[in-house]
Every structure is written in C-alpha cells, then in structure tokens.
Amino acid sequence: MSADQIRRAVAASPDLAIAEGLVIERDSHSRVGEIRSRSQTHEADSGRYIDLTLAFVRRLVAIAPFVRSVSIAGSLASGGFRASDDVDLNLIVDDGHRHLAYVVVNFLGILHALGHRSKPIDDLSRRPIAPRLMTANLILESSQCRPLQRLDEDMAFELLVAEPVFGIDAVDEIIDGNPGLLDHFPQLAQRDAPLLMDGPAVRLPKMLFPGFLDTPARHLGEMAWRYMQWTRRHHPDALARVAYVRSTMRPYALFDSR
Numbered sequence: 687m688s689a690d691q692i693r694r695a696v697a698a699s700p701d702l703a704i705a706e707g708l709v710i711e712r713d714s715h716s717r718v719g720e721i722r723s724r725s726q727t728h729e730a731d732s733g734r735y736i737d738l739t740l741a742f743v744r745r746l747v748a749i750a751p752f753v754r755s756v757s758i759a760g761s762l763a764s765g766g767f768r769a770s771d772d773v774d775l776n777l778i779v780d781d782g783h784r785h786l787a788y789v790v791v792n793f794l795g796i797l798h799a800l801g802h803r804s805k806p807i808d809d810l811s812r813r814p815i816a817p818r819l820m821t822a823n824l825i826l827e828s829s830q831c832r833p834l835q836r837l838d839e840d841m842a843f844e845l846l847v848a849e850p851v852f853g854i855d856a857v858d859e860i861i862d863g864n865p866g867l868l869d870h871f872p873q874l875a876q877r878d879a880p881l882l883m884d885g886p887a888v889r890l891p892k893m894l895f896p897g898f899l900d901t902p903a904r905h906l907g908e909m910a911w912r913y914m915q916w917t918r919r920h921h922p923d924a925l926a927r928v929a930y931v932r933s934t935m936r937p938y939a940l941f942d943s944r
Contacts, residue, residue: 755853774823782897
C-alpha cells in the first residue's frame with residue numbers, strides 16, 4: 687500500500703490513528719514510545735535470532751517427522767522483537783501428536799538455550815536452567831485445520847503475520863480449506879515466504895513416534911507448563927500476559943481447563 691492509501695484507510699476508521707509515523711489504535715497513544723522502541727530494536731536484533739531459529743527448526747523437523755509445518759510467529763514475525771523476547775513458533779502436526787510436539791519443542795529448546803545462557807531475559811523468558819529461547823506458540827493437528835474452528839480476524843491475522851519456514855504446503859492447505867479467512871485479509875492468498883527452507887535430507891522414521899505416546903506427553907507437558915507458571919508466581923505482569931495470550935488461542939490452547 688502507498689502512504690496515501692494508508693492515510694485514507696486510517697482516516698476512514700474510527701479505531702485507528704497515525705502518531706509519530708506509526709498506525710496505532712486510538713487508545714494506544716500512551717504506548718507510542720514503547721512501540722517505536724520495539725520497532726527500532728527489531729531492526730538491530732532480529733537478524734541474529736532469525737538465523738538461530740532457522741538452525742533450530744532444521745534440527746526439530748529432522749528429529750520430529752510428525753511436524754508438517756513450522757512458522758515464526760510473535761514479535762520476531764510482527765516486527766517488534768527485542769533480544770529479551772523468546773521466539774514463538776506455530777506448528778502444524780500429524781493427528782495424535784500435538785502434545786508430543788509440545789514436549790519435543792521444549793526439550794530441544796532447553797538444549798538449544800544451554801548454548802545461549804548470556805541471552806538477555808525478562809519475566810517471560812526467564813527459566814531456571816537456561817533462558818526461554820524457542821517456544822511453541824500455537825500447535826494445530828491436521829484435522830483441526832479442516833476446517834478451522836475459528837475464522838475470525840484474529841486467527842486470520844495470526845496466519846498473515848506468521849512467517850513460514852518449513853512445510854508451506856500445509857499452510858496453503860489451511861488458506862485453501864478456510865476461504866472465510868480471506869474475508870479479513872485477502873492478501874493471505876498471495877503471500878511470500880522469504881524465509882522458507884528446504885526440508886532435511888534425512889528425518890527420523892515416524893514409526894519411532896506412535897500415537898499412544900501423545901498421552902504420556904500430555905501429562906509430562908502439562909506438569910512442565912504448570913511448573914513454569916509456578917516460577918512466575920511473583921511476577922503478576924508475566925502471568926497476566928500468559929493469560930491474555932492463552933485467551934486469544936482458545937479453543938487451541940494446550941492444557942486449558944476451561
């Protein structure tokens with residue numbers, strides 16, 4: 687879009703405004719400085735972390751053959767990344783492997799983070815053993831995508847912002863199978879994937895990960911997740927942020943008692 691098109695679109699919306707060269711929600715004027723600061727730190731910090739993420743994803747998909755697609759999500763994809771952030775990943779996996787994928791991502795994430803203990807942290811990325819560096823943001827099983835239970839603008843925006851790095855065919859299947867998403871963001875039909883990489887030459891055989899392993903993985907993953915929330919008990923802002931993010935993920939949030 688041209689600058690004139692953006693200005694006209696903002697002028698036509700009662701919810702948007704332009705401040706210091708940024709398009710913001712009208713009730714976000716007090717956060718303009720923070721938003722601009724994140725944009726500037728993204729330019730300085732994102733390149734190194736994208737390289738780290740691509741290396742991690744190569745290892746993940748080689749070890750976990752049930753992972754069909756991986757996309758970078760969160761601040762590293764949206765343009766507001768800073769070095770203290772963790773890297774959010776969206777995954778599409780084979781049916782019956784959702785919790786197993788969560789456990790594998792976190793196990794490999796801890797091993798990966800051991801080599802980056804000097805990474806800056808905040809209340810969300812602090813972990814007892816090593817900093818929180820790679821984390822699963824959204825994990826969908828194949829059948830959950832046909833069709834998606836949610837076709838709202840937030841889900842469409844999640845898919846629009848996320849940067850596919852592996853398995854773009856699975857992402858395309860979501861868009862093709864859920865045309866209602868295009869009502870919110872028609873550009874989903876013609877998006878680029880500049881970070882897309884080839885799959886590994888060799889992947890572990892799927893027979894090593896039978897579906898019944900997902901049940902113990904669910905119990906293990908939930909215990910680990912609840913432990914992490916316990917470690918944040920003295921950080922109410924971090925807990926509130928986690929609660930908000932999980933509310934935007936429903937009905938796809940893991941370990942959700944609601």
